[in-house]
Amino acid sequence: MAESKYYVVKQKAVPEVLLKVVEAKRLLESGKARTVHDAAAQVGISRSSFYKYQDDIFPFHDDARGRTVTVLLQMEDVPGLLASVLRRVAESRVNVLTIHQTIPVNGVAMLTLSIEVLPGAEDVSAMLDKIEHLDGVHDLKILARE
Structure with missing residues (x-):
């Protein structure tokens, strides 16, 4: 099996230096920092750390447009919860392609x-x-991004 080139991980699993690189990039894009030196200093990393990782990490939403995302949710079998999930989806103006819910076992x-x-x-x-x-x-787990 071929190795994956990309991974989706939750923020809590990402090393702090990578999160600081993302924040530095945000500061540069917003104009709150004028140079890489300023952005790196504001978030507390070296310029070399910024340059080392700048092309390797980005917020999930920056790369999601025009793609299909499949998620798996484990949820209680309570009236209205599925509707609440779908309401959040509708509010975000994404298109539902498929939806499948298993028969609840032990209320889940x-x-x-x-x-x-x-x-x-x-x-x-x-x-x-x-x-x-x-x-x-x-x-909630992200299963795939295509």
Whole structure:
């Protein structure tokens, strides 16, 4: 089997230096820092760390537009929870391609949701965060990005 070139990981699993590189890039893009030196100093990393990782890390939403994202949710079988999940999806203006929910076992169901991230869609990572924090959602995993 061929090795993957890209991985999707949650923020808590990413080393601090990489998160600081993302923040430095945001400062440069927003104009809050004029130079790499300024941005690196503001976030507390060296310029060499910035240059070493700048092309290797980016927020999930920066690369999601025009793609299909499939997520797996483990959620309680309670009335209205699926509707709340789909409401978050609709609010983000992404297109639902497929949806499959298993029959609940011990009050917990698995939901597989494939969405198409259209131009003009809102930040997908923010949408996933909102879904993950709904009462009754136990876990959310990104299965695939195409």
